[in-house]
Amino acid sequence: xxxxxxxxxxxxxxxxxxxxxxxxxxxxxxxxxxxxxxxxxxxxxxxxxxxxxxxxxxxxxxxxxxxxxxxxxxxxxxxxxxxxxxxxxxxxxxxxxxxxxxxxxxxxxxxxxxxxxxxxxxxxxxxxxxxxxxxxxxxxxxxxxxxxxxxxx
Amino acid sequence: xxxxxxxxxxxxxxxxxxxxxxxxxxxxxxxxxxxx
Numbered sequence: 001x002x003x004x005x006x007x008x009x010x011x012x013x014x015x016x017x018x019x020x021x022x023x024x025x026x027x028x029x030x031x032x033x034x035x036x037x038x039x040x041x042x043x044x045x046x047x048x049x050x051x052x053x054x055x056x057x058x059x060x061x062x063x064x065x066x067x068x069x070x071x072x073x074x075x076x077x078x079x080x081x082x083x084x085x086x087x088x089x090x091x092x093x094x095x096x097x098x099x100x101x102x103x104x105x106x107x108x109x110x111x112x113x114x115x116x117x118x119x120x121x122x123x124x125x126x127x128x129x130x131x132x133x134x135x136x137x138x139x140x141x142x143x144x145x146x147x148x149x150x151x152x153x
Numbered sequence: 154x155x156x157x158x159x160x161x162x163x164x165x166x167x168x169x170x171x172x173x174x175x176x177x178x179x180x181x182x183x184x185x186x187x188x189x
Contacts, residue, residue, distance in 0.1 A: 018180075022166075022170040025186060
């Protein structure tokens with residue numbers, strides 16, 4: 001990723017704008033994989049300043065995959081932090097970056113439902129509308145199956 | 154004039170990165186890599 005992904009100006013700009021990036025070379029810091037419970041590299045983790053991890057990605061990502069991953073991480077950070085209105089905005093913006101990535105686009109569509117449902121004026125209809133779009137777009141995806149499972153829980 | 158090419162400025166100290174993140178109200182992106 002150091003040769004291809006991180007030098008991409010869209011990637012470098014987004015990283016610098018939205019995070020403080022820290023890098024550990026596992027050949028030099030042999031304890032790092034144990035500290036982070038990550039024995040495969042590249043291992044990318046998003047954490048708040050208290051060390052609470054809210055997303056991780058294992059394996060190499062090309063620039064488009066990385067940007068989609070980062071946008072989802074960014075939106076999920078607000079969702080899980082209880083800032084639902086902001087998370088709705090970010091999940092909507094993330095669609096631009098996930099739309100050509102079926103795995104992350106399906107996940108993105110999934111989370112729009114709960115984010116809208118939990119937002120200030122959210123309703124159960126918002127949740128179901130989000131899930132319906134996901135089920136129509138990616139009916140065989142893992143995320144669509146999770147959305148269908150809701151009615152059995 | 155050519156635009157400056159922005160590069161990722163990786164930090165190597167977690168504690169310093171945390172302090173910086175706290176000051177700038179940002180989160181941390183941690184990357185474990187194997188140079189091969």
